[in-house]
Amino acid sequence: MELDNIINLAYVIAATLFVFGIKMLGSAETARRGNMISGIGMLIAVVVTLLDREILDYKWIVAGLIIGASIGGIAARIVKMTSMPELVALFNGFGGFASLLVAWAELEKIGLLGWQLYMGQMGTPAQFSSFVIYLAMLIGGVTFTGSLYAYGKLSGRVSGRALVFGGQKFLNILLLVAILGIGVVFTWTENLDTASSLFVVGVSLALVFGIMGVMPIGGGDMPVVISMLNSCSGLAASAAGFVIGNNVLIVAGCLVGASGLILTVIMCKAMNRSLGNVLFSGFGAANQSSGDDDDREPKAINVEDAYYVLEAASSVVFIPGYGMAVAQAQHVVKELAELLEENGAEVNFAIHPVAGRMPGHMNVLLAEADVPYEQLVEMDNINPIMPTVDVAVVIGANDVVNPSAVNDESSPIYGMPIIEAHNAKTVFILKRGQGKGFSGLVNKLFVMNNSRMIYGDAKATISAMVNELKG
Amino acid sequence: MDLILLFFIFLLAAFLGLELISKVPSQLHTPLMSGSNAISGITVVGAIVATGANEDGTTGMILGLLALIFATINVVGGYLVTDRMLQMFKKKGK
Numbered sequence: 001m002e003l004d005n006i007i008n009l010a011y012v013i014a015a016t017l018f019v020f021g022i023k024m025l026g027s028a029e030t031a032r033r034g035n036m037i038s039g040i041g042m043l044i045a046v047v048v049t050l051l052d053r054e055i056l057d058y059k060w061i062v063a064g065l066i067i068g069a070s071i072g073g074i075a076a077r078i079v080k081m082t083s084m085p086e087l088v089a090l091f092n093g094f095g096g097f098a099s100l101l102v103a104w105a106e107l108e109k110i111g112l113l114g115w116q117l118y119m120g121q122m123g124t125p126a127q128f129s130s131f132v133i134y135l136a137m138l139i140g141g142v143t144f145t146g147s148l149y150a151y152g153k154l155s156g157r158v159s160g161r162a163l164v165f166g167g168q169k170f171l172n173i174l175l176l177v178a179i180l181g182i183g184v185v186f187t188w189t190e191n192l193d194t195a196s197s198l199f200v201v202g203v204s205l206a207l208v209f210g211i212m213g214v215m216p217i218g219g220g221d222m223p224v225v226i227s228m229l230n231s232c233s234g235l236a237a238s239a240a241g242f243v244i245g246n247n248v249l250i251v252a253g254c255l256v257g258a259s260g261l262i263l264t265v266i267m268c269k270a271m272n273r274s275l276g277n278v279l280f281s282g283f284g285a286a287n288q289s290s291g292d293d294d295d296r297e298p299k300a301i302n303v304e305d306a307y308y309v310l311e312a313a314s315s316v317v318f319i320p321g322y323g324m325a326v327a328q329a330q331h332v333v334k335e336l337a338e339l340l341e342e343n344g345a346e347v348n349f350a351i352h353p354v355a356g357r358m359p360g361h362m363n364v365l366l367a368e369a370d371v372p373y374e375q376l377v378e379m380d381n382i383n384p385i386m387p388t389v390d391v392a393v394v395i396g397a398n399d400v401v402n403p404s405a406v407n408d409e410s411s412p413i414y415g416m417p418i419i420e421a422h423n424a425k426t427v428f429i430l431k432r433g434q435g436k437g438f439s440g441l442v443n444k445l446f447v448m449n450n451s452r453m454i455y456g457d458a459k460a461t462i463s464a465m466v467n468e469l470k471g
Numbered sequence: 472m473d474l475i476l477l478f479f480i481f482l483l484a485a486f487l488g489l490e491l492i493s494k495v496p497s498q499l500h501t502p503l504m505s506g507s508n509a510i511s512g513i514t515v516v517g518a519i520v521a522t523g524a525n526e527d528g529t530t531g532m533i534l535g536l537l538a539l540i541f542a543t544i545n546v547v548g549g550y551l552v553t554d555r556m557l558q559m560f561k562k563k564g565k
Contacts, residue, residue, distance in 0.1 A: 018510055019487065025503045026495045032557040035506045039550045042513065049516045055523030064522055064536050068543020075544070076551035081559075087552060088505045091512075095545040098514040101538035105521035108531035124474055230504050233511040238484075242477060244517045250477060251484040252513040258488025259507045263500060353497050360500030367498075367559045378497060 003051060010048035011248035017041030018252050022259060028373075045248055081368040082325050085358035086154040089147045089226055092233050096143025099236035100203070103136035106243050107199055111192050122245055129243070130187045130195065134202060136239035138179065141206030142213065143232040149214040150225055154357055160219035169280070172212050179205045217279065219322070220399060222357040224267045224278045231260025263359055270353035272405075272416040298429075301452035303461060306428055307468040313390035313426075315346040317382065319419050320362050321355045323396010323432065327458040333395065334369040336462050339469040345390075349375050350382040350419045352400035383420045392424035394445075395458050396431070402443045413441060427451045430458045502556050509549025515542035 018041045024034025050061070072091075079087045106129075110118045115126050122129060152158040179202065186198045217225050234256025241249025268275050310316065318337065324330060337347045349371060355362045366376060386392070394401055401421040404411035421427050422445050429446060431453060445451055454461050495503055521535030 019491065022488070022503075022507060022510070023491050025506045026492045026499065028496065028499060028560065031499055031502055031506075031560070032554065035502070035509075035550065035553045035557060038506065038510055042510070042515075042546055042550070045513065045516050046519065049519045052520050052523070054520055056525075057523055057527065060527070060532065060536050061519055061523050061539065064518070064539030065543055068540040069547045071540075072544040072546065072548030073551055076548045076555065079552065081556075084501065084505075084552070084556070087548075088501075088508060091505075091545045091549050091552075092508050094541040095508065095511045095514060098512070098518055098538040098542035098545065101534045101541070102514055102517040102521055105518075105525070105531045105534040105538065108529070108534060109521075109525070112529075112531070128474065227504060230508050230511070233508065237511045237514045238481065240514050240517050242481075244520065245477070246516060247477075247480055249513050249517060250481050252510050254481055254484035255488040255491070256507045256511040258485050259492050259503065262489060262492055263495075263504060266495075266500075351497065353500075358501055359504060360497055360502070363498040364501045364556055364559070367556075373498070373560075376498065 003053060007048045007051060008247070010044055011246075014041040014045040015248050015251040017044070018255060022255055081364055082328055083155065084364055085222065085226065085356070085361060086151045088358065089151040089154060089229065092226070092229050093144045093147025093151065095233040096140040096147060096229075096236045098140070099233070099240040100137050100140030100144060100206075102240045103133045103140065103243050104199070104203070107133055107196060111196060115190065115192070124245070126190065127187050130189075131183075132239055132242040134183045134186050134199070136236055136243050137199065137203060138183070138206045139232055139239055140236035141203055142210040143229055143236055145207045145210030146214045146225075146232075147210075147229050149211050150222065150229065153214070153219060154222060160222075162218035162221075163215045168212075168216060172209075175205060175209050175212060179209060213279070216281075219357060220354075221271075221278050223354050223359045223361070224264055224271070224275070226358055227260055227263035227267055228275075229260075231257050231264060234258075234260055267354055267359055270417065272413075296447040298446040298451065298453045301428070301454060303454065303464040304468065306452065306454055307465055309426055309428075310340065310345075310391055310465065311343060311469065313340070313345050315389050315391075316340050316348075317377075317386070317389050317392045317421075317424065318347070318349045319392060319394045319397050319401055319421055320349065320351070320366070321395065321397025321400060322357060322361075323398075323430070323458055325356055325361065325365055325396075327396060327432075329395060329459040329462055330365040330369040330371075332459055332462040332466060334366070334371050336466050336469070337371065337375070339466060343469065347375060348377050348382065350377055350379065350392075350421075352379055352397070352419050355397055355400050379417060379419055383423075386420045386423040387425075389424040390426060392421040392427045394421055394427065394429045395462075398431075398443055399441065401445055402441060403445050403448075404441065404443070408444070411441065421445060422448055422450070425450060429453050430461050431455055432457065498560070502553050502560070505549055505556065506553040509546055509553060512542050512545035512549060515539065515546055518542045
């Protein structure tokens, strides 16, 4: 009794530290300390759990902690900043999978003890235990394979395009109905053998459903998906907390679930689309080239001519997108920005909230390259001064600068807030080839009179500019 | 465990979570996500008990050990990678 009180008290402290930690993560000055505080909370939770009276043997616990900590520690150390989105997705999936396994282990425990004894220990009805076990398994399983698939898409191991096929929605609905149906039977059955077979079927279906759910979502919508999976992994932990009757799991998981939900909403707003539209529409799957009557050709320019324009410019704005991450061009961009500043130009970076594949992706990359924080300007602050900008340099961004979002009501992205690069006096667009962006839409920006395309690898192009400026 | 109490806790934590970070600068979206992701590895607590409370070699113990490894990767990796990111944000602040 005494010991249980100590453990629970420590859990309260841990939960409090999580709350402070998350709060502090929300502000630039305190973020790093916040992360440490929540880490201390985690450490406290882990250490006091080792005191639990149920534990018979420590050797496997120690082994598991060492193996997990080594893998996690090494992965965190060697990952490149450009690969950050896929690593976060992967960790996220592992968290979900752990919740699934904890629920499964609890079911095994019930199988050993029998319902009578188990209910006596837990003090909750059998149906409730079954229900939360199934729920933790379901959310955890969907998070696991969904995150793994997102990891594959982000790291380029599988195609990042949205995959849609005939009857997909029907199949998904069927899958969902099967999952829920099995869940209902699982919850109400008293027979443990039936329950454990149903559970295994449920696990397989949940794993398939995770993949099916992420399949019709394209690469450009990944910031939404990752935030949502993040939220799900929290909810899975919370459900696992109900399974084993542990407060700290419920609280911590729920905090993560809620904060992930907020990020998801922010990302959806930044694209002016509803969550349902992102998840189910298969956006960007087909080439939805909206009946376009504009046959102007984009005008190309070579690096040397671009250099003369840049050299004469007194204000330059860089607009990075996913292409900058792919080309790993952030360091040369920073170099170019410095040279332009020495040349007397005012240099800023305009960051769109959904640029890249993860919320805040561009900020992380530019921070890695040591770009001063003051130069990173959010969308709402850069647009009013855009008409005074001499040169806007779009680096591997497409949909977030598509003027159709502002002035073409028939466009599927109409209403999405964009960085209004087209208002700048001159626009350079660094692009690998003449392909369309993620949405498959024609970008009118490319054919405007003040726009010039610079084709080729962004890193090579910018390096060439740097050399021109130096020489 | 009192069921109603658990729900009560859940509900309060949900509102707290929603209130905590309603306004985050976009610069911090990635660290916030990866930091909160590390917190979701709290399942490690359940995994520790499941690993230690079952006899060696039982299915429950093996499931627990697997859960423990995955959750620990999530926790340790998540915190370290978040710290690495925030460190970068810091050094250009000067």
